[in-house]
Amino acid sequence: MVQLTINGQMHEIEAEPDTPLLWVLREQAGLTGTKFGCGVAQCGACTVHIDGVATRSCVMPLEAIGADQKIVTIEGLSPDGSHPVQKAWLALEVPQCGYCQTGMIMAVASLLETNPKPTDDDINAEITNICRCGTYNRVRAAIHMVADGKAG
Numbered sequence: 001m002v003q004l005t006i007n008g009q010m011h012e013i014e015a016e017p018d019t020p021l022l023w024v025l026r027e028q029a030g031l032t033g034t035k036f037g038c039g040v041a042q043c044g045a046c047t048v049h050i051d052g053v054a055t056r057s058c059v060m061p062l063e064a065i066g067a068d069q070k071i072v073t074i075e076g077l078s079p080d081g082s083h084p085v086q087k088a089w090l091a092l093e094v095p096q097c098g099y100c101q102t103g104m105i106m107a108v109a110s111l112l113e114t115n116p117k118p119t120d121d122d123i124n125a126e127i128t129n130i131c132r133c134g135t136y137n138r139v140r141a142a143i144h145m146v147a148d149g150k151a152g
């Protein structure tokens, strides 16, 4: 039995130590907003925050996470969907199919915490999530919208 703090709540988790956090979140904590894409840390669909750092949960084993670390998923980013990144996403209608978007939003929220005014080069370097629908231009515009304080 392992204790994890997810979205501010303590969860008792019973799983093999090498179970990827993604499956703990989806199957044990019931938080299905975090998606499985590739399983090999390439696509970013599974991105969550661990102590504020964007982390690809498909390759993060349960045994590597301490009980004192804070895990935040898309469900916990904001209590009512009012995080500036979520507002910008709505304003610019960023998603298409939506599958990659929770991971994309989590990656962007983490980037803006550490770099509130990212350049296009910063975005290219840091937001490496894959979107098969090709929403990259709107993702970039939404990031700049937040950075410019225009997301509300």
Ligand code: FES
Binding pocket: 035, 036, 037, 038, 039, 040, 041, 042, 043, 044, 045, 046, 047, 056, 057, 058, 059
């Ligand atoms: S599912 Fe984790 S990076 Fe693709």
Ligand code: FES
Binding pocket: 095, 096, 097, 098, 099, 100, 101, 130, 131, 132, 133, 134, 135
């Ligand atoms: S919105 Fe469809 S994969 Fe990104």
